[in-house]
Amino acid sequence: MRQLSALDAQFLNFETETNVANIAGLSILDGPLTREELVRLVRHRSASVAPLRQRMMSVPFGLDHPYWVQDDTIDLDYHVRELALPAPGDDAQLGEQVARLHARRLDRGHPLWEMYLIHGLQGGRTGLYVKLHHAAIDGMMGADVLAAFMDLGPSECPSGEEPADAPEAEHGPETVEMLVRTAARLVTNPAHLLRFLVLAAPRLDEIPIVSRMPGAVPVSRATRRLSRWLGGGDEVPELPRLTVPRTPFNGPVSAHRRFAFVDLPLDDVKRVKNAFGVSVNDVVMTLAATALRRWLIEHDALPDEPLVAGVPFSLRDVGADAPGNQVTLMITSLDTQIADPRERLQAVHKAMGRIKDRFNLASARWLRHLSESMPAALTGLADRAALSLISQTTPPVNLIVSNVPGPQIPLYVCGRRLLAQYPVSVVTDASGGLNITAFSYNGRIAVGIVADRKMVPDVWALTAHLKDALEELKTLTPSS
Incomplete structure (x- = not known):
């Protein structure tokens, strides 16, 4: 039995008919796979994947955050489903089907996950779409969940027997116990608020929305100087004041999604990285900036100033397997306004270096303390009010861009080789109607693009622009 953290609960609180907090992965397998085989695999491996075995238990009257409690049984008839694409089963049809599934709450x-086996793909391939709620996992943990169903070699699917080490069912707390726990949390709220004030005051310039309030940046700067004078330590890099420009993919999102995906050769990305002395992540961010620039020009909507991107950073320590969300969002410029691709790459490298240096000097954990400083009954109201306000005003970012490193060896699911693993992420009123997430696997970078259906109807154009952007960078040299 584990209680949701305040950050986990936020992903429940902001969810509406249009703002849906699903994160998912689309696996492409070489060869056919039956539902019976998949059910046996899930039954056998689910003992080691806690989010698959847990459902939510609410606290009476919403006085505190819900609890995760173990389900006595997993209803695999409900959770594991299958469907087939009509001929010819091409990528566009697959993207359309995944977009429909991803938009559903x-x-x-039930435990907050669903798995879809998708037949009928061209070339005898099979799709496996797995989605979970963001309240249960973050992106890094989501990759671990998917990895639990994969093998290092072409092993056969397990038998139909239940795993011997299946955990005992763990029931939730009684009502009285939940209320006692709630009272104890209320007592500790002031301590969380104090920790938030101590941690957040020097970092007001990186908190979305707050950073744009009058006086936030001077207070942040003065507090950092005072902290350095009192306790020493390295100087934290200044962040530029970023104005979020208007784009076609900002504003209230609809209830419908588009999804497109593309593979890029990791070796080509590394060649660009080595030639210019930057990181793989810098190259990926630059590819996103270039693709967005070209798309915005096509739609006569390129702003004169850079876009503002939210970049997720993991708070997990190396080797740690803490449950729930362990992630924060850093804000950076994405220099779509720069015409020269060489200069654009260097501008992105400089901007990413600034936020990485700042994060490494003082990992941003203020959001957790802010969330925990408020009584849970008020947090939900505050979350929904903030989202409603953002949807009617300027959002804190234009879009989310993320790059997650993955295994560089071939993996298998029930003996079928994993050809590609595409991330499928979240779009909201606050984060923008476009999300570009990359995941590297076995020498390729798989990019999944989720968009609001009305804002970006031609989402596949961005995949073509990503390919062209990489070809452009490959032809450049630092001195040419």
Whole structure:
């Protein structure tokens, strides 16, 4: 039994009919796979994947955050589903089907996950789409969940027997116990608020929305100087004041999504990285900036100033397997306004270096303390009010861009080789109607692009622009 953290609960609180907090992965397998085989695999491996075995238990009257409690049984007839694409089963049809599945909210009466086996793909391939709620996992943990169903070699699917080490069912707390726990949390709220004030005051310039309030940046700068004078330590890099420009993919999102995906050769990305002395992540961010620049020019909507991107940073320590969300969002410029690709790459490298240096000097954990400083009954109201305000005003970012490193060896699912693993992420009123997430696997970078259906109807154009952007960078040299 584990209680949701305040950050986990935020992903429940902001969810509406249009703002849906699903994160997912689309696996492409070489060869056919039956639902019976997949059910046996899930039954066998689910003992080691806690989010698959847990459902939510609410606290009476919403006085505190819900609890995760173990389900006595997993209803695999409900959770594991299958469908087939009509001929010819091409990528566009697959993207359309995944977009429909991804836009649907998960039923909170069950453990918050669904798995779809997708038949009929061209070339005899099979798709496996797995989605979970963001309240249960973050992106890094989501990759671990998917990895639990994969093998290092072409092993056969397990038998139909239950795993010997299946955990005992763990029931939730009684109502009285939940209320006692709630009272104890209320007592500790002031301590969390104090920690938030101590941690957040020097970092007001990186908190979305707050950073744009009058006086936030001077207070942040003065507090950092005072802290250095009192306790020493390295100087934290200044962050530029970023104005979020208007784009076609900002504003209230609809209930419908588009999804497109593309593979890029990791070796080509590394060649660009080595030639210019930057990181793989810098190259990926530059590819996103270039693709967005070309798309915005096509739609006569390129702003004169840079876009503002949210970049997720993991708070997990190396080797740690802490449950729930362990992630924060850093804000950076994405220099779509720069015409020269060489200069654009260097500008992105400089901007990413600034936020990485700042994060490494003082990992941003203020959001967790802010969330925990408020009574849970008020947090939900505050979250929904903030989202409503953002949807009617300027959002804190234009879009989310993320790059997650993955295994560089071939993996298998029930003996079928994993050809590609595409991330499928979240778009909201606050984060923008476009999300570009990359995941590297076995020498390729798989990019999944989720967009609001009305804002970016031609989402596949961005995949073509990403390919062209990489070809452009490959032809450049630092001195040419």
